[in-house]
Amino acid sequence: MQITSETVTDGIREQLFTIGDVPGVLWTPAEGSGPRPLVLIGHGGGSHKKGWEVVSRAFPYVTACGFAVAAIDAPGTGDRPEHPEIRRLVAEIQEREAAGEPFGPAWPELNEVVAAELIPDWQTTLDALQQLGSVGDDRPIGYYGLSQGGEMGIRLVAAEPRITAAVLGLVGSEWLIGTAAKITVPVEFLLQWDDESNPRDAVMRLYDALGSAEKTLHANPGGHFRVPPFEIDSSIRFFARHLGGPAT
Template sequence: MLWTPIASTGPRPLVLIGHGGGQHKKEWGVLSRAIPYVASCGFAVAAIDAPGTGDRPEHAEIQRLVAILQEREAAGEPAGPAWPALCETVASQLVPDWQTTLDALQKLDSVGDNQPVGYYGLSQGGEMGIRLVAAEPRITAAVLGLIGSEWLTDDAARITIPVEFVLQWDDEGSPRDSVMKLFDALGSTEKTLHANPGSHYRVPSFEIDSSVRFFARHLGTAGSS
């Protein structure tokens, strides 16, 4: 999916949005960010489905790992090795797909190949985003968070661009200590931690406004250098 301003012409900054786990490129978590980025800043915004979601075919290994996680959750047991295995399985396909998508987008007149690129992703979008941002030098600013995976610290250390990092203080899936440890591992000299009370799914709507200001500050707006 690619969103651009109505009757827009010429190149403009681009924001890539990674969706949450089990969601897809057209769900509200994506749209609620894409619309203000386009309307307020004149950005182009793009989103793709992760393997096995949305318009993409079912993925047998992802289904197997998700079933294991659901069984362990129902039994009140910790996720165990199935969780990092699931993340690695998704990332092995999704990160290259994002890079291929970016290659294609930068050939469009409405995006261009000399404009700054941002990334937004929380939860699974944050898990994949840390991997992508660490590997992709074309991304120059990122909003990440709701993730505290210990296996991401090396990737986080390679990130040196400005980052706004979101933490839910009562997140049942990503304990605050692990999220703050990942934030601390980021190699960025400009990074900000936004901590709000509430559970994983209760990120305040004003964080969207904050991300608009963040990207406008670091990517500029359409027509600016």
């Protein structure tokens, strides 16, 4: 891991880093030291590691809970180079969407291409983060991700035993049913009742497939981008309950 910049604002330390060709960001409390729980945040499609949906969750996790929070750019986004195959698939999906047609096979193919790189990238990033004194290798780890961050999160949480709690949702991909069944950690799962991209029945089937003994479905009215702000507060309570606080 190479730290490329460090700033402190309003009690939050922000460190930009690279691991190989993967750019990321780590937020920690400016005061205090020692290991603490870590939350990984996966951004949505077309966004990046410092997108509004990442920062709006990350800052409260740091200030209210004392957590470390990290995010990385998915392939072809943020500070990562252009990815020709991803660009081609996104263009095809956008063309079909403009014509009022279903996304077709390009959508599952796009997710497979992204996941093939992003899941190993997350695991390598986690290896590096656990070497830092501000994180440590013995504190609980959570994951937060909605939409494509939820799509990738289901795959990551199922594959990574170090993650012990997750907030997921806004995804109903049928090809994830078998993967969701492998998840056994506590999950808070979000559904937007009028989601234009993910029919509620498909989202509920994916929720039902989760193998977790402790799982909660939060359903709210509104479209894909209308998740109520109070769900941030709920996720704070969820992670505080399952990850605890910084080591004293």
